[in-house]
Amino acid sequence: MVKLKIWQRPAYLFYQWVWTGLDWLLPPRCGGCGKLGNRWCFDCQREIVTIDPPFCERCGDSQKANGICARCVAAPPGYTALRSWASFNGPLRNAIHRLKYGRDVALGEVLARPMINYLKQTGWKVDIVVPVPMSLSRRAERGYNQAALLARPIALSFGLEYRSRALRKTRETRSQVGLSLGERQANVRGAFEADRRVVSGKQILVVDDVTTSGATLNACARALRVAGAREIYCLTLARAI
Numbered sequence: 030m031v032k033l034k035i036w037q038r039p040a041y042l043f044y045q046w047v048w049t050g051l052d053w054l055l056p057p058r059c060g061g062c063g064k065l066g067n068r069w070c071f072d073c074q075r076e077i078v079t080i081d082p083p084f085c086e087r088c089g090d091s092q093k094a095n096g097i098c099a100r101c102v103a104a105p106p107g108y109t110a111l112r113s114w115a116s117f118n119g120p121l122r123n124a125i126h127r128l129k130y131g132r133d134v135a136l137g138e139v140l141a142r143p144m145i146n147y148l149k150q151t152g153w154k155v156d157i158v159v160p161v162p163m164s165l166s167r168r169a170e171r172g173y174n175q176a177a178l179l180a181r182p183i184a185l186s187f188g189l190e191y192r193s194r195a196l197r198k199t200r201e202t203r204s205q206v207g208l209s210l211g212e213r214q215a216n217v218r219g220a221f222e223a224d225r226r227v228v229s230g231k232q233i234l235v236v237d238d239v240t241t242s243g244a245t246l247n248a249c250a251r252a253l254r255v256a257g258a259r260e261i262y263c264l265t266l267a268r269a270i
Contacts, residue, residue, distance in 0.1 A: 040185045052068065080112075108250035111262075141266075157190045235264070
């Protein structure tokens, strides 16, 4: 088991330098506002609404007091804990859409930075970092997995093992947009499978860009549990509230 460290690893620094070098060659535009000069500007950063306590100790939903929310008491999720850095609105929503649909893959490294800082504060002990997988057809259509673009620099920063194939999506699902909680849960139930050889006995960090109901992350966590994972922590860049 690897305890999360607070210093930056050389591999991660090199990863940052590569992207910074590309910024010099091809000056970027801010993912939030489109201003030329930075992938993520200070003005957009100031508009971020972080998700701060009190929130549910399991699912991370905001509530009036610390503790476990009624929904998690009634139906405990498969993961140990789920946390999100900020609310899915304003410039952050714009940036995630550019990362996800606009092929602005350079945003992955810069948007992973606040997730890294957040993770330092959790005290979670993690062995392996895993992105939420996409179906093969959607991956072929998009050309990349935006969750992987966030997960890889997180793993590099802490010197953790990164395993993009520890989880796989076994069937196509509908888009979760516009579905009720029950429909979301049914849509992704049994849609993921974990590699027992990789995850058994391990403490896993599952990374995604956005969570709304937590149904997708819960389905991923249950697949990891079936494969023998010891603990499953989930971290997303944003939460739709």
